[in-house]
Amino acid sequence: DTEVTQTPKHLVMGMTNKKSLKCEQHMGHRAMYWYKQKAKKPPELMFVYSYEKLSINESVPSRFSPECPNSSLLNLHLHALQPEDSALYLCASSPSQGRDGYTFGSGTRLTVV
Amino acid sequence: KNEVEQSPQNLTAQEGEFITINCSYSVGISALHWLQQHPGGGIVSLFMLSSGKKKHGRLIATINIQEKHSSLHITASHPRDSAVYICAVNRGSQGNLIFGKGTKLSVKP
Numbered sequence: 001d002t003e004v005t006q007t008p009k010h011l012v013m014g015m016t017n018k019k020s021l022k023c024e025q026h027m028g029h030r031a032m033y034w035y036k037q038k039a040k041k042p043p044e045l046m047f048v049y050s051y052e053k054l055s056i057n058e059s060v061p062s063r064f065s066p067e068c069p070n071s072s073l074l075n076l077h078l079h080a081l082q083p084e085d086s087a088l089y090l091c092a093s094s095p096s097q098g099r100d101g102y103t104f105g106s107g108t109r110l111t112v113v
Numbered sequence: 114k115n116e117v118e119q120s121p122q123n124l125t126a127q128e129g130e131f132i133t134i135n136c137s138y139s140v141g142i143s144a145l146h147w148l149q150q151h152p153g154g155g156i157v158s159l160f161m162l163s164s165g166k167k168k169h170g171r172l173i174a175t176i177n178i179q180e181k182h183s184s185l186h187i188t189a190s191h192p193r194d195s196a197v198y199i200c201a202v203n204r205g206s207q208g209n210l211i212f213g214k215g216t217k218l219s220v221k222p
Binding site: 033037041042043045048056058088090092100101102103104105106107109 | 146148153154155156157158161199201209210212213214215
């Protein structure tokens, strides 16, 4: 298995909803990343997990809460989002942090209404 | 000024043409990546370079560490090559990528 799988592919949520994005890989990669991408912009790093520990948090608002329950799974819990949080959320993994190639998921397109 | 600059921003080519996309960076790096993003959103990693040149099919990537410059070449371009091509760099061991703004390539039949 050489893929990063993200679910759901599309999500529409209200500003009072709680939802979660899921990212899964079975390549034995020990670093996992969340990126946010607005239209026609490059991805922006949100969080990095290395060996299931949060190693980088790029000053992301607390309405985004990451979780790495095991080495294959990365979640992003969403609560009380704003319409400006609508974006493509990309997950990626790499064998280790910063030294190897990356595998990206196909993303979750989130719309906050 | 962005740490990673790409040119051109937009590129339209006829099928069969040779295409070059350039990337310059202003920081020390441990590796440079070329990525491809189709309209659906998913990103595919094409190359990771720390020196020299790599080739995969019709794609060739080169890097000049002294000049802090990399190029991505596509030979015999095809409409299915239409996508956004993104240059990104690793700084040290932090793991996070610094992205260029991307080059939108459109190949016409």
